[in-house]
Amino acid sequence: MSAIIDFCGPWWPWVRMLLFLVGTAAFAGLNAAYLVWCERKIAAFVQRRPGPMEVGPQGLLQPIADAAKLLAKQMLTPPAVDTILYRIAPVAMIIPALMCFVVLPYGDALMPTRIDLGLLVVFALSAFNVISLMLAGWSSNNKYAIISSARVVSQNVAYEIPMLLTIVTVILVTGTTDLGTIVGQQGGWFWNWNILRGIWTLANPLVPISFLIFFICMLAETNRAPFDLAEAESELVAGSFTEYSSMGFGLFFMAEYVNIVVGCSLATVIFLGGWQTGLGNLLSFLPDWAAAFVGLGAFFAKLYAMIFVVMWIRWTFPRTQFYGLLNLSWKVLIPVALFTLLLSSILVKLPNLF
Amino acid sequence: MLLLNKEEALARVAAHHVGGPNETFVLNLGPQHPATHGVLRVKLTMDGEYIRKAECVIGYIHRMHEKMGENRTCAQFLPNTSRLDYLSACQYTHAWTGVVERACKIEVPQRAEYIRVITSELNRIASHLVGWGAWVMDLGGLTPILYAFDDREKILDLMEGICGARLTYCYYRVGGVVNDIDDAFIQGAKAFVPYMRERLKMYKDFVTDNVILRKRLEGIGIIDQDMCLRYGACGPVIRGSGIANDTRKTEPYSAYKDFDFDIPVYNECDSMARYLVRMDEMEQSLRIIEQALAKLPEGPFINPKVPKLLKVPAGTYTYATEAGRGRFLVRMVADGSDKPYRVKLRTPCLSNLSLAEEVCEGMILPDAIAFLGSLDLVIPDIDR
Numbered sequence: 001m002s003a004i005i006d007f008c009g010p011w012w013p014w015v016r017m018l019l020f021l022v023g024t025a026a027f028a029g030l031n032a033a034y035l036v037w038c039e040r041k042i043a044a045f046v047q048r049r050p051g052p053m054e055v056g057p058q059g060l061l062q063p064i065a066d067a068a069k070l071l072a073k074q075m076l077t078p079p080a081v082d083t084i085l086y087r088i089a090p091v092a093m094i095i096p097a098l099m100c101f102v103v104l105p106y107g108d109a110l111m112p113t114r115i116d117l118g119l120l121v122v123f124a125l126s127a128f129n130v131i132s133l134m135l136a137g138w139s140s141n142n143k144y145a146i147i148s149s150a151r152v153v154s155q156n157v158a159y160e161i162p163m164l165l166t167i168v169t170v171i172l173v174t175g176t177t178d179l180g181t182i183v184g185q186q187g188g189w190f191w192n193w194n195i196l197r198g199i200w201t202l203a204n205p206l207v208p209i210s211f212l213i214f215f216i217c218m219l220a221e222t223n224r225a226p227f228d229l230a231e232a233e234s235e236l237v238a239g240s241f242t243e244y245s246s247m248g249f250g251l252f253f254m255a256e257y258v259n260i261v262v263g264c265s266l267a268t269v270i271f272l273g274g275w276q277t278g279l280g281n282l283l284s285f286l287p288d289w290a291a292a293f294v295g296l297g298a299f300f301a302k303l304y305a306m307i308f309v310v311m312w313i314r315w316t317f318p319r320t321q322f323y324g325l326l327n328l329s330w331k332v333l334i335p336v337a338l339f340t341l342l343l344s345s346i347l348v349k350l351p352n353l354f
Numbered sequence: 355m356l357l358l359n360k361e362e363a364l365a366r367v368a369a370h371h372v373g374g375p376n377e378t379f380v381l382n383l384g385p386q387h388p389a390t391h392g393v394l395r396v397k398l399t400m401d402g403e404y405i406r407k408a409e410c411v412i413g414y415i416h417r418m419h420e421k422m423g424e425n426r427t428c429a430q431f432l433p434n435t436s437r438l439d440y441l442s443a444c445q446y447t448h449a450w451t452g453v454v455e456r457a458c459k460i461e462v463p464q465r466a467e468y469i470r471v472i473t474s475e476l477n478r479i480a481s482h483l484v485g486w487g488a489w490v491m492d493l494g495g496l497t498p499i500l501y502a503f504d505d506r507e508k509i510l511d512l513m514e515g516i517c518g519a520r521l522t523y524c525y526y527r528v529g530g531v532v533n534d535i536d537d538a539f540i541q542g543a544k545a546f547v548p549y550m551r552e553r554l555k556m557y558k559d560f561v562t563d564n565v566i567l568r569k570r571l572e573g574i575g576i577i578d579q580d581m582c583l584r585y586g587a588c589g590p591v592i593r594g595s596g597i598a599n600d601t602r603k604t605e606p607y608s609a610y611k612d613f614d615f616d617i618p619v620y621n622e623c624d625s626m627a628r629y630l631v632r633m634d635e636m637e638q639s640l641r642i643i644e645q646a647l648a649k650l651p652e653g654p655f656i657n658p659k660v661p662k663l664l665k666v667p668a669g670t671y672t673y674a675t676e677a678g679r680g681r682f683l684v685r686m687v688a689d690g691s692d693k694p695y696r697v698k699l700r701t702p703c704l705s706n707l708s709l710a711e712e713v714c715e716g717m718i719l720p721d722a723i724a725f726l727g728s729l730d731l732v733i734p735d736i737d738r
Contacts, residue, residue: 043496043497046497047496047497047500047501048500048501048504049500079358079359079360079362080358080360143379143381143400144381147381147403147719150402150403151403225494226494226566228494229720232494232720235389235719235720235723237387237388315496315497316495316497317494317495317564317566318490318493318494318495318564318566318567318570319493319494319495319566319570319720320566320569320570321569321570321720321721322403322718322720323718324566324569324570
């Protein structure tokens with residue numbers, strides 16, 4: 001590694017940036033493509049059928065065939081759409097989703113950029129998808145799309161609040177918004193992970209509930225079942241992107257999966273110890289490079305376990321009612337999140353009083 | 355196809371823009387829409403997500419079955435009846451053979467009647483399975499339909515074994531059935547009963563008791579008894595509103611008198627009540643099949659004395675059966691020739707659909723979809 005750095009000399013920051021750009025783009029693209037395959041295979045497993053089998057062994061080339069099909073299709077622009085917004089919407093959907101990877105730490109050395117406000121940056125960027133979906137629905141000039149975009153806005157506004165409240169609760173305990181430091185604090189045994197640490201340090205015994213709220217909100221924010229009211233295919237055909245064809249549709253589809261990866265990565269970083277294996281110093285005999293790989297493996301294991309749960313939920317539950325969804329947020333999640341925030345702030349301040 | 359350039363399209367949009375606080379818009383649910391399961395079109399006048407007015411536009415798959423009945427002999431018209439409600443082909447062909455038998459005073463052997471009951475009840479289970487799976491799919495639960503089709507496949511295999519068809523059976527004939535049932539069918543049906551009971555238990559645990567599903571169905575789409583009677587609702591719709599109306603009990607036809615079974619009735623009047631009626635009906639159908647298989651009489655499976663060309667004596671004849679979606683009634687006016695003078699097919703889905711306009715008012719869109727699913731509509735049955 002150091003040989004490469006020496007070789008690049010003063011160009012190293014640029015080379016590093018290029019490497020990370022290519023790396024994150026490839027990671028996001030591959031995930032978007034192969035999570036679709038995973039989703040279809042998991043759906044098939046849940047529904048006791050083989051799933052995609054035709055293209056490649058076990059249908060492994062199916063995502064590539066799908067992408068080629070989407071690329072080869074004509075990109076229709078219906079009359080009476082607001083052309084500029086209609087074209088901007090899919091791009092504005094995928095770019096913020098990809099930009100989240102800039103601050104997400106996948107390992108000690110696998111951090112594209114380390115900024116103090118990493119956590120806030122991720123939330124700022126991931127909140128952008130509301131606007132993109134709304135733009136798509138509005139500019140399409142389609143009634144189903146407009147109903148869908150109205151739903152997206154009210155749903156995402158409702159779920160942003162409890163999500164941020166739980167994050168504030170966690171920040172109170174960690175004392176930092178730097179994602180690298182947050183993971184660094186969770187080293188050692190698995191009970192040091194934020195999801196469990198609050199219980200025995202009494203910093204906030206309700207962190208598991210915070211995690212649950214975060215997970216539910218993430219499902220709602222990414223418009224996944226059972227909260228997929230925005231693209232409820234039996235009601236609104238395809239929701240906001242009913243009118244899109246070709247890669248316009250493809251970008252929305254990709255962004256959905258990229259958003260899931262971002263959401264689950266964030267949950268892993270904040271609650272489940274990121275790249276920490278949770279095995280204390282049992283693995284301390286490993287050389288640095290091997291430890292980095294084990295860390296990356298640990299991260300991916302947690303990440304994909306969560307993504308599996310997300311998919312499992314989708315193929316198991318029916319869709320919620322719309323008002324039920326909003327009631328859940330405003331009447332249950334927000335009060336509970338506020339209570340955990342209050343409890344956490346009292347418990348943080350309490351030792352200082354005596 | 356009407357192609358507009360951009361200016362024309364924008365002008366059309368502007369012409370329909372009214373504005374103001376009472377602005378509504380018309381949403382065309384169908385004729386090509388995933389939730390209408392066919393070519394039903396519902397014109398919804400919407401105020402945001404709320405439905406101000408629902409107007410069902412039917413007739414997209416009108417095939418003139420009644421008129422065709424007047425141009426064909428009784429035997430020729432028989433296959434048409436299985437195409438009305440293609441999910442209840444057995445009960446529909448039963449009604450047609452029934453009315454001809456009643457008109458021509460043809461005796462049906464007891465074994466044939468038992469076979470008709472067994473196949474009709476199997477058909478009812480298959481029909482409810484499809485309706486259930488498609489309905490839960492409308493609610494966003496995409497998995498149950500595949501399990502339902504898995505079970506239905508077993509029924510279709512059994513039916514294929516005895517009459518060759520898998521969906522639009524033409525198994526019943528005037529005076530009996532076309533083939534006798536063989537041992538493979540009897541063994542298969544006997545094995546199916548306990549298998550299906552286990553599956554129904556599983557469906558109850560995984561789907562019926564799911565809190566999200568219950569919240570989406572309970573208290574949604576209330577149809578009170580008065581409305582049921584006004585519109586002539588039938589089948590699971592009327593039984594979900596607390597009226598125990600089932601043609602198998604009220605006017606016992608075929609061999610239904612011989613069996614011990616209950617009519618599931620729920621008083622809640624909501625979508626969940628109709629859901630539970632269907633689930634319970636499947637269990638009752640299994641009971642009937644079990645009893646019928648146990649005391650299946652020996653003898654001929656078709657009356658050998660049915661003439662090749664039936665001349666129906668002049669008069670008016672009716673025959674009603676209880677199909678999966680409700681009471682199916684055939685009224686035939688004959689003038690003594692080999693073709694009926696007039697055929698009237700009274701189908702359950704039409705009267706059940708006519709409720710929808712009144713019930714949908716004031717609902718929000720997802721609830722309306724859940725409610726339409728609870729009617730379990732088969733569109734060719736509405737349009738005939």
